[in-house]
Amino acid sequence: MLEREAARLSEIQPDHHVLEVGFGPGLGIEAACQYVKGGQGKIYGVDFSEEMVTMATKLVRQDVNDRKVKLILGDVADLSFFESNKFDRVFHCNTYYFWPDLDKAVRELHRVMKTDAIMVTTMNYERSIRMRDIGLFRYGDIDQRRYMNALEACGFRDVSLEKTKNKESGAAYDVMYAKKV
Template sequence: MEGQIALRFQVQGLTGLERHEEMLANKVGKQLGHPTYSLTGWLVTKFFKWQNQILEENAVKLCNIQPNDTVLELGHGPGFGLQAAAQLLTAPEGKLLGVDYSQYMHEMASKHMKEQISRGKAVLYCSDLVAMPIEESTVDKVFHCNCYYFWPDLKAGARAIHRVMKPGGTMVTALRLESVKKAASKNMFSGESWRPEVYMEALQSVGFTDVRMENKREKLITFQAIFATAVK
């Protein structure tokens, strides 16, 4: 009898621990998609610096940005990718745009990009992807990192991006698939939209062509880059 009671309490304790881990994973997942002013949100910004900075800088390189391009970063976070892209837009016509749904990230990036914003070289929007206030067919290059798995509707998001891009424009998506798989196993994402093939199918369905994923390596870190070309 005592053994049965002890076993029951062990099982209950394990179940409670599993529930706690699941709740924590869900909380972290929400903060990754939409950081807020909180301890978890602050920790997420540290994660961005450790995990995203290399991805964002490499996404910028892979975009092959020209000095007079109009470049858009989606889900820009603290602004690492924005800063890297701004250095390449040296021509007077060169312009940088950024969109992030998080007010916290918008304000943080705005501080980091204060000089470029004041000179009119950069414009940042705190906006939902689908509702971003950017004119149709005005963007040459788009990049984003660890972003698409948080979109409520992949096709709607892909369609919104395609709308603002010029014909022949290039989009680069950077991720570390190994890390994404681990996060998915902990239920940090909802559904199957984290899978690259699902995202790539959504891109193709709205008019992107030459959609492909390549393995890349930088500073001993292996990551994946998904390329897509906008066709009107």
């Protein structure tokens, strides 16, 4: 699962404040939560689908009740409900393609991240290309260079792309890193 891989690669520490954008059914949120158990850390999620917020809330109900997780219905391009310099880690999976205003979204993510915070993005690029080529990907733009250029233009540094494999399943996927300096 790419969401779990994104959480794992984020190297979340028990006291971290973490944001997942576009959490969908909530598997990444659930995974991230395991890393802050026993610490002061907290996992936040933002997704602009009411259905996804409902679904993910069911998945992590206990952690929501325990106030370890807060899921918010919202758009990544307007994170005004968060103060600046809040998050130690941000991660997202299979979602930047759908952000209507990539530059605005990236600026908001940069604003809410602390200095030295890391953002991790996972995706199955080859599969997405195949889906696009057979017409299953009519909305969204998966172009990795476009995303990485937007990050660099916004001020992120150490923007990188790696091809890697899931240790358990052996499935190949891409991971992108960016650091706020």
